[in-house]
Amino acid sequence: MGQKANKTTLQINKHSFNALTSNSRSFIKFFNFIKFFNFLLLKKNVLIVKKSINFDSSYLYLNLFLFYKSIKSSFYKRKYLIKSLKTSDFINFKNPRLKNLLINCFKNFNFSSLILNIKNINIDLNKKIVVFFYQKLKKFMNNIFIRRFNLFIDFIKISSLYVQGLVSIQSFLYLFSLIFKSLSKKIHSRFLFFIKYLFKLMVFDLKLLNIKNTLNILGMKFSINGKLKGKPRSSTNFIKEGNLPLQSFNKEIDFAKIHSYTLMGAFGLKLWVLKKN
Secondary structure, three states: OOOOOOHHHHOOOOOOOOOOOOOHHHHHHHHHHHHHHHHHHHHOOEEEEEEEEEEEOOEEEEEEEEEEOHHHHHHHHHOOOOOOOOHHHOOOOOOHHHHHHHHHHHHHHOOOEEEEEEEEHHHHOOHHHHHHHHHHHHHHOOOOOOOOHHHHHHHHHHHHHHHOOOOOHHHHHHHHHHHHHOOOHHHHHHHHHHHHHHHHHHHOHHHHHOOOOOOOEEEEEEEEEEOHHHOOOOEEEEEEEEOOOOOOOOOEEEEEEEEEEEOOEEEEEEEEEEEOO
16 A cells, blocks of 8 residues: 655645745845844744744845743843833844845845834733643653753743744744753653643643633644664654544644754654644
């Protein structure tokens, strides 16, 4: 029998990135600009959860949805600036490398101005969902999140924002890789149990809260490939909760994959989420 087709490999991916050009060098420079821009924000403890990049005639439109990590949020909260965060607080356009990338980007694409729109999604957090995840996941603080309380708080916030539909699945999976990369081989089995327990909360228990404006998640699937538990050969582990028909084209399935680089080698992480249409 032939191999079954997977919907995630056949469906048309929806990209908001629009930079069609006949000059390949210009496209590469534009791509490097976006990549370094994301790297610069990560150095400032700011995560881009969604972005939309388009250009029209001589204008470059860059729309960013930013998540400010707990370290930065707590600092600016003491400064009473959490409700009025500005672009200049986190982005330094005097950086020589970023300045050169901006100049080259404008020269190659003939941009006359950059229109930057930034939204802080931390203020859209639903407190009821945050408390729900905190009460259910705090028992993992002593093994999965030991000496990483800020990461635990960020993961709860990102999970809450993802359930609210404000965070992309790629950003959600990125937090999984951050959690896994510093774990020892003795805690790998505990990490898999943590993922399974989280999926049960999102698929089944969260519906009992009856919160409006949240995603109706019908099923979730997670796979990790690598030398789990310190074994000499790599293996693949799957975790699945709910219904997830990968062969149906009429279902709305989100898919993301990422690599997590650890002392025991590289691990491949994949995530599928089925949402109700």
